[in-house]
Amino acid sequence: MTFRHLEIFKAVVETGSFTKAAKKLFITQSAVSHGIHDLEKMTKTPLFDRLSHRVQITRTGELLLQEAEPLLAAGQALSSRLQTLENTASIHIACNITIANFRLPGLLTDFSKEYPHTSVNVDVVPAATAIDHLVTGKADLALIEGAIPQEPFCSKEMGAYLLKVVCSPDYPLQQTELTLDELCRERLLLREPGSAIRDTLESQLYLAGKTVYPLWCSVNDSALLAAAVAGLGIAILPETYVLEELKKQHLVELFVPGLVLKNNMYAIWHRDKYLSKPLKAFIETCSALR
Structure with a gap:
């Protein structure tokens, strides 16, 4: 005998119908019938009289209901408490x-x-x-x-977010458009190997048969940004991270035809x-x- 059996039993008592009990519990009428059949098999006695248009609880059913109601009330209280705990869990x-x-x-x-x-x-x-x-x-x-x-x-x-190739206006470049070969020869300020940003760059370089040997490697975007603003090299960083410095003209964006970086x-x-x-x-x- 399970808590679910008792829930089905009480629903039938309250509605007087297997069909209405099924609707109340959002299950099939067949599931209600099986549940009551299981209970009657376990108690070895009829729990309802099946009348023409409704079912009526028997005396044995009334005794079972008296025993079941405290259990159902305790179960509902426990369920409510568990739901509260779940909603407040970290x-x-x-x-x-x-x-x-x-x-x-x-x-x-x-x-x-x-x-x-x-x-x-x-x-x-x-x-x-x-x-x-x-x-x-x-x-x-x-x-x-x-x-x-x-x-x-x-x-x-x-x-997703875009990556931007940026450097200081004071960084020694003749133009803001570079070929992939020219970019690879510059002083690059890059994230560490294994990072998603570095992987995105290196996957495109690999397809083009290129390799980079950065001047700086860092796990910290802020360090790379500061180094780029200071004119130490060219950084490849998330667009959101460099927008403010671009607006202030502390950085300029470089363009590398064919290089589209997105994570x-x-x-x-x-x-x-x-x-x-x-x-x-x-x-x-x-x-x-x-």
């Missing part, structure tokens, strides 16, 4: 550095309006580490850019991970920001 996110800089603050602000009592704990880490956190269960969700990892993960696209962003979770209501809502918030 979410753990492993977030790529670039997404943490530009997308995560706004995303968290929007989410907190719907779930103000759900805390979101964030680890800002490289994409590979974020995936490791999913595998080990340290994170419920990973926000990454670049290639989508293969099984056993599910994903939802969060949009897609994704919310990733393990396919076997239970998605709580707040976690589902957070994933939907991610995709809504596209």
Whole structure:
């Protein structure tokens, strides 16, 4: 005998009909009939008299109802309590550095309006580490850019951003348009190997048969931006990150015909991970920001 059996039994008592009980519980009439049949088999006695247009509870059924009602009330109270706990439970996110800089603050602000009592704990880490956190269960969700990892993960696209090739107006260049060969020969300020930004650049260079040997490698976009503004070299950074410096004319954009750099962003979770209501809502918030 299960809690579900008792729920079906009480619904039939309250509605006086298998059909109406099915509608109340949003299940099929067949499921109601099977549930009552199971109960009568377990109690070894009829629980209802089947009349022409309705069912009527028997004396044995009344005794069962008296025993079942406290259990159902306790179950409903427990279900309500568990739902409250689920809605206030924390979410753990492993977030790529670039997404943490530009997308995560706004995303968290929007989410907190719907779930103000759900805390979101964030680890800002490289994409590979974020995936490791999913595998080990340290994170419920990973926000990454670049290639989508293969099984056993599910994903939802969060949009994309462009990368800009920029340098200081004082950087020694004769023109703002460079060939790919000319770009590779310049003093480049790049993200570290393995980062999504670096992978996007190197994949296009690989197809063109080119290789770069950067002057600077950094995990920190801010350091590369500062170095570019100081005239130390050419940086390739997210468009959002350099817009303000371009407006102030602290940087100028360089154009490399044929070089189009764009990174897609994704919310990733393990396919076997239970998605709580707040976690589902957070994933939907991610995709809504596209």
